[in-house]
Amino acid sequence: MKWGNDLSTFVEKFRQYLKPGYYDEFDYHWTMTIDLDRCTGCEACVVACQAENNLPIVGEKRYAQNREIKWIRIERYWEGEYPDVKMGFIPMLCQHCDAAPCEIACPVFATYHNQDGLNTQIYNRCIGTRTCAVYCPYEVRYFNWFTYTWDEPLEQQLNPDVTVREKGVMEKCTFCIQRIRLAKDNAKDDDRRRVRDGEVVPACVQSCPTEAMAFGDSNDPEAKVSKMMKNPRGYTVLEELNTTPSIVYLKKAHAES
Amino acid sequence: MQFIGAGSLGVAGGVLYGESVQKDVELLIPQVVPPEDYSPGVASWYNTVCNQCSAGCGISVRIREGKAKKIEGNPVHPVSQGRLCARGQAGLNVLYNPDRIRSPLQNATSRESGSFTEISWDEALTTIGSRIGRLRIEGNASRVRLLTGSTRGGLDELFAQFMSLLGSDHYQQYDFTDPGALRAANRIAFGMDQLPHYDIKHADYLLSFGADYLATWLSPVHYSLAYGHLRQGRDGQRGRTVQIEPRMSLSGAAADEWIAARPGTEGLLALGLAHELLRAGSYTGSDRDEWASALQPYSPAMVAAETDVSVDTIVRIAREFAESTASLAIAGGATAAGTNAVASVVAVNALNYLAGNLNQPGGIFFNPDPAFSAAAGSRQVGMQGMLDLAEAMEAGDVEVLIVHDSNPVHALPENVRFRQAMENVPLVVALSSFHDETTDMADLILPTNTYLESWGDDVPDPGVGFPVASISQPVVAPLYDTLPVGDIVLALARRIGGELPIRMPWGTMEEFIKARWRDEYDGRTAGLEGQDFDAFWQASLEAGVWGQPGIVAGDPSMPSSAAMIAALANPVSEFAGDESDYPFVLHPYLTATFLDGRGANLPWLQELPDPMTSVVYGSWAELNPATAEDLGIREGDVLEVETPAGSVSVPALIFPALRPGVVAMPIGQGHTAYGRYARNRGANPMDLVSMQIDDRSGDLAWAATRARVRNTGERLQIIKTDGVTRTLGRQILGPKNDHA
Numbered sequence: 001m002k003w004g005n006d007l008s009t010f011v012e013k014f015r016q017y018l019k020p021g022y023y024d025e026f027d028y029h030w031t032m033t034i035d036l037d038r039c040t041g042c043e044a045c046v047v048a049c050q051a052e053n054n055l056p057i058v059g060e061k062r063y064a065q066n067r068e069i070k071w072i073r074i075e076r077y078w079e080g081e082y083p084d085v086k087m088g089f090i091p092m093l094c095q096h097c098d099a100a101p102c103e104i105a106c107p108v109f110a111t112y113h114n115q116d117g118l119n120t121q122i123y124n125r126c127i128g129t130r131t132c133a134v135y136c137p138y139e140v141r142y143f144n145w146f147t148y149t150w151d152e153p154l155e156q157q158l159n160p161d162v163t164v165r166e167k168g169v170m171e172k173c174t175f176c177i178q179r180i181r182l183a184k185d186n187a188k189d190d191d192r193r194r195v196r197d198g199e200v201v202p203a204c205v206q207s208c209p210t211e212a213m214a215f216g217d218s219n220d221p222e223a224k225v226s227k228m229m230k231n232p233r234g235y236t237v238l239e240e241l242n243t244t245p246s247i248v249y250l251k252k253a254h255a256e257s
Numbered sequence: 258m259q260f261i262g263a264g265s266l267g268v269a270g271g272v273l274y275g276e277s278v279q280k281d282v283e284l285l286i287p288q289v290v291p292p293e294d295y296s297p298g299v300a301s302w303y304n305t306v307c308n309q310c311s312a313g314c315g316i317s318v319r320i321r322e323g324k325a326k327k328i329e330g331n332p333v334h335p336v337s338q339g340r341l342c343a344r345g346q347a348g349l350n351v352l353y354n355p356d357r358i359r360s361p362l363q364n365a366t367s368r369e370s371g372s373f374t375e376i377s378w379d380e381a382l383t384t385i386g387s388r389i390g391r392l393r394i395e396g397n398a399s400r401v402r403l404l405t406g407s408t409r410g411g412l413d414e415l416f417a418q419f420m421s422l423l424g425s426d427h428y429q430q431y432d433f434t435d436p437g438a439l440r441a442a443n444r445i446a447f448g449m450d451q452l453p454h455y456d457i458k459h460a461d462y463l464l465s466f467g468a469d470y471l472a473t474w475l476s477p478v479h480y481s482l483a484y485g486h487l488r489q490g491r492d493g494q495r496g497r498t499v500q501i502e503p504r505m506s507l508s509g510a511a512a513d514e515w516i517a518a519r520p521g522t523e524g525l526l527a528l529g530l531a532h533e534l535l536r537a538g539s540y541t542g543s544d545r546d547e548w549a550s551a552l553q554p555y556s557p558a559m560v561a562a563e564t565d566v567s568v569d570t571i572v573r574i575a576r577e578f579a580e581s582t583a584s585l586a587i588a589g590g591a592t593a594a595g596t597n598a599v600a601s602v603v604a605v606n607a608l609n610y611l612a613g614n615l616n617q618p619g620g621i622f623f624n625p626d627p628a629f630s631a632a633a634g635s636r637q638v639g640m641q642g643m644l645d646l647a648e649a650m651e652a653g654d655v656e657v658l659i660v661h662d663s664n665p666v667h668a669l670p671e672n673v674r675f676r677q678a679m680e681n682v683p684l685v686v687a688l689s690s691f692h693d694e695t696t697d698m699a700d701l702i703l704p705t706n707t708y709l710e711s712w713g714d715d716v717p718d719p720g721v722g723f724p725v726a727s728i729s730q731p732v733v734a735p736l737y738d739t740l741p742v743g744d745i746v747l748a749l750a751r752r753i754g755g756e757l758p759i760r761m762p763w764g765t766m767e768e769f770i771k772a773r774w775r776d777e778y779d780g781r782t783a784g785l786e787g788q789d790f791d792a793f794w795q796a797s798l799e800a801g802v803w804g805q806p807g808i809v810a811g812d813p814s815m816p817s818s819a820a821m822i823a824a825l826a827n828p829v830s831e832f833a834g835d836e837s838d839y840p841f842v843l844h845p846y847l848t849a850t851f852l853d854g855r856g857a858n859l860p861w862l863q864e865l866p867d868p869m870t871s872v873v874y875g876s877w878a879e880l881n882p883a884t885a886e887d888l889g890i891r892e893g894d895v896l897e898v899e900t901p902a903g904s905v906s907v908p909a910l911i912f913p914a915l916r917p918g919v920v921a922m923p924i925g926q927g928h929t930a931y932g933r934y935a936r937n938r939g940a941n942p943m944d945l946v947s948m949q950i951d952d953r954s955g956d957l958a959w960a961a962t963r964a965r966v967r968n969t970g971e972r973l974q975i976i977k978t979d980g981v982t983r984t985l986g987r988q989i990l991g992p993k994n995d996h997a
């Protein structure tokens with residue numbers, strides 16, 4: 001076995017990843033912004049993602065064992081005590097980190113970075129070591145402990161553009177890659193080289209009743225998302241870990257009194 | 258004439274593929290000869306109307322190979338504007354629910370048994386038709402009663418025609434979520450039945466008395482959009498919101514300030530604010546003296562003592578409310594569910610009146626006359642009407658009861674004894690898609706198409722400030738041997754005979770809806786020049802909605818204040834149960850997921866963490882952390898919650914934003930039927946509500962019962978997704994150095 005060689009390729013590749021500017025060279029850099037001053041924690045996005053991406057209905061028993069699968073979830077954080085108590089919501093989904101800890105960890109490169117800056121998951125390459133889930137600081141990777149089925153005829157709803165996953169593979173938010181593909185196809189059919197801003201709308205972004213989320217290509221300075229990212233309220237979660245997330249949150253504003 | 262974006266969607270609207278879809282569901286591509294607008298692998302979108310609550314959001318449904326794949330908001334619909342809530346998204350679980358009723362059923366043995374056998378449509382319709390027909394001929398048509406939920410639009414009109422041609426004036430509606438107190442108070446204050454347009458979008462100071470406008474109040478998607486705009490839609494101007502309620506709702510969590518006034522005193526707080534507003538000289542109208550004397554007793558000191566809100570807070574909020582350019586006060590939830598509900602909402606209306614918020618941007622706009630002369634909410638009978646119905650049934654005055662889209666057995670407090678009263682009705686007919694508690698008590702079940710398989714139309718209430726009407730169309734062919742409700746009504750009319758089939762000549766609901774739209778088109782010439790009916794119909798159908806944004810309410814004159822002043826008094830709610838026996842106030846609340854329980858049979862909603870607590874699959878009773886500690890209660894301890902009306906056992910949940918002395922319980926679970934996802938799960942707080950009615954609206958005061966709790970010593974796991982709910986310095990919600 002030529003471990004030495006393999007390792008050096010790996011290290012080399014990894015060094016390349018760390019080169020500043022590496023990810024800016026991508027064709028697109030899909031980015032999301034979530035304005036916490038608009039988000040009400042209503043969870044419309046959660047159901048939208050479930051519908052779009054064929055997320056399983058795991059049942060009460062599995063839920064009680066923490067086996068639920070929700071690519072986007074709403075986290076709740078309390079501050080203070082009654083009566084001066086406040087609740088903060090934050091939608092949490094795969095951050096599509098540019099320096100993704102999950103990618104380094106996978107022994108079979110089932111999770112990798114694609115040319116658009118997405119952190120993708122190749123289901124039929126995944127061997128289910130679950131290492132990536134351990135490495136992900138955002139806890140947004142979900143493992144299929146079982147092959148889930150749908151009570152007939154619920155399966156008729158399944159989105160034909162999205163794979164149904166089986167026992168033994170890891171899954172997580174894809175930034176609705178099927179919608180990105182469709183937009184690219186449409187652009188190609190129209191003889192356009194690039195997708196226009198606003199043409200890709202992931203299911204969660206689409207549904208959000210407060211218009212809290214924006215999605216687009218941050219390589220395009222004119223894109224809505226690029227403008228939102230410049231908002232002084234912008235921040236990334238767990239910034240200190242240097243994962244360089246592709247999701248920029250805008251912190252909740254406070255009333256001037 | 259301005260269409261709302263007809264055609265701007267770039268989607269095909271309208272006509273459905275052939276009937277052949279129905280049986281060949283096994284085939285990948287169901288049609289033998291596919292219709293012209295059909296290509297495998299390409300999705301089409303059809304516009305229709307959501308039916309998951311009464312808001313009337315326009316939706317677009319994505320269809321692939323004849324199957325519904327995804328529901329999104331209809332971007333050109335003025336209520337939803339392309340967005341949708343969790344319940345609306347879960348509409349596909351209604352359509353493809355494994356527990357749908359698939360053919361007409363007949364009760365096999367007794368009402369309680371819940372076992373049914375299949376019968377044919379012909380037999381079922383003949384049985385019902387001949388019985389009703391006989392009653393009609395005997396002149397006993399008033400022994401036929403029709404009960405529906407929040408039926409609106411064409412279907413409501415069809416039901417009304419059916420009943421009046423029959424000769425029975427007993428068509429009534431009951432929907433727990435219908436804002437009866439709000440309607441009654443608006444009638445007093447503004448003299449109108451239609452709900453006004455609350456312009457949250459342009460408000461810069463929103464004061465909500467118990468109205469959870471972001472999740473359950475009137476039109477949640479519309480108000481969520483408005484809220485987003487209020488916060489961040491205007492450069493350099495961020496609107497503020499204040500929420501007054503004993504238990505923090507989603508809207509309370511979003512608010513800048515959450516105030517847990519003593520339950521039942523919210524209306525009094527509004528009067529205190531009004532008093533202060535007047536005292537500070539903000540109001541200068543000619544009726545100032547009348548107001549001053551009516552509000553004279555409600556000094557901040559007196560109100561502070563009653564409401565447990567400090568004098569400083571009252572004075573400050575009154576000032577902020579008066580000084581804001583666009584302030585708005587709204588009322589709902591528990592504020593509108595005390596024995597003083599109507600008085601409380603009138604008090605809130607008075608605040609709007611005194612702050613000059615009527616017919617002002619960011620305030621309250623009155624809607625113009627609705628399309629189709631829709632009489633909004635006029636058939637809602639409230640709790641008093643349901644008691645009367647139960648009494649008539651008990652007395653043997655009802656021979657045929659037809660129920661559609663209403664589940665009184667689950668929704669009414671136990672002591673109405675609706676289930677028992679049903680025993681006295683010789684023929685109960687349910688028009689339903691699911692075996693809910695009421696349907697299971699029927700002798701005959703006529704299975705209905707879901708809203709995604711039906712024709713219909715709708716006039717949203719509350720409207721959006723200009724006339725709007727939406728069209729519902731089937732987006733898939735019916736899955737089973739079911740019929741659209743409208744078609745059932747028409748078929749019954751034919752069986753009953755007499756005048757009915759002559760005056761109701763339409764073969765199907767589709768024909769009826771089209772005829773109705775033709776009438777409306779004929780009567781509404783303004784702005785329709787140069788467009789023939791077919792073009793108008795086709796465009797409306799494709800857009801899913803028709804509206805005339807130019808038209809506003811004709812007479813925006815100020816309502817007279819005399820009626821409001823006369824109705825201000827008596828603002829503290831009376832609670833059932835003695836405080837010494839029942840130290841807690843029971844606070845039932847509508848949930849964002851199930852609303853009043855209608856969503857409990859949808860697996861996506863059962864698996865959706867409750868937005869405020871993250872709990873799934875169950876119900877619970879909430880206690881303030883300090884209260885729980887005093888009583889030695891931990892999360893998961895099974896509590897017996899007891900009121901003068903009854904008792905239930907539920908696990909305890911410690912909820913940080915709950916006023917001490919209040920025990921809060923979500924409404925929606927506790928079904929004894931309603932399919933595999935809903936059945937035998939959690940408790941129904943309606944079993945705890947004492948029968949108290951606010952005379953002025955006839956509605957149940959469901960937030961006016963006292964309770965006691967007892968730790969049973971048993972434990973039950975509460976299933977929830979939240980782990981640690983404190984950020985522990987991790988700055989997950991953003992860095993502490995404040996840029997904003």
Ligand code: SF4
Pocket residue numbers: 038039040041042043044045046074091207208209210211212213
């Ligand atoms: S849909 Fe929008 S407002 Fe609702 S929880 Fe998701 S991000 Fe927040």
Ligand code: SF4
Pocket residue numbers: 093094095096097100101102103119135136137138139140141172243
């Ligand atoms: S959020 Fe987690 S799963 Fe997503 S890219 Fe980052 S480390 Fe990987």
Ligand code: SF4
Pocket residue numbers: 048049050052053071072093172173174175176177202203204205
């Ligand atoms: S981007 Fe798509 S996959 Fe990711 S959370 Fe949103 S809806 Fe789900």
